[in-house]
Amino acid sequence: MRYEHVDTTDLDAGALLALAVGLVPGDTNTRPVMTAPVGSWSSADGAVRLEIKTDGTYAGKVLGRKRPARGTYRLEDGLLTLSDVSGLHTPVRVGDGILEMAGHRLGRAA
Numbered sequence: 001m002r003y004e005h006v007d008t009t010d011l012d013a014g015a016l017l018a019l020a021v022g023l024v025p026g027d028t029n030t031r032p033v034m035t036a037p038v039g040s041w042s043s044a045d046g047a048v049r050l051e052i053k054t055d056g057t058y059a060g061k062v063l064g065r066k067r068p069a070r071g072t073y074r075l076e077d078g079l080l081t082l083s084d085v086s087g088l089h090t091p092v093r094v095g096d097g098i099l100e101m102a103g104h105r106l107g108r109a110a
Contacts, residue, residue, distance in 0.1 A: 036075045040109035041099050048104045058082055 047063040060069040080092040092101040099106040
């Protein structure tokens with residue numbers, strides 16, 4: 001197997017990560033990197049609303065819950081994990097234009 005030398009002195013973190021997983025920086029055939037689904041989301045019945053922010057935090061409302069949900073999130077392998085300030089961790093499956101969490105399907109809010 002032949003390895004090419006790559007000068008890493010001018011590469012950013014994303015390019016270094018691409019090298020680490022075997023991708024070539026600048027290669028147009030690389031997989032797209034999943035980013036957090038920033039924006040407003042809502043279930044069709046309005047029972048769940050979620051605002052995912054660019055700063056790594058989220059805020060939400062759940063029908064029947066007295067206190068609004070808020071905390072931080074982490075995205076890893078297509079799974080968004082919401083970590084509420086109360087200590088609750090909620091897994092959210094990220095799909096094409098939808099979020100699935102706790103039995104609810106959320107779409108982009110208008």
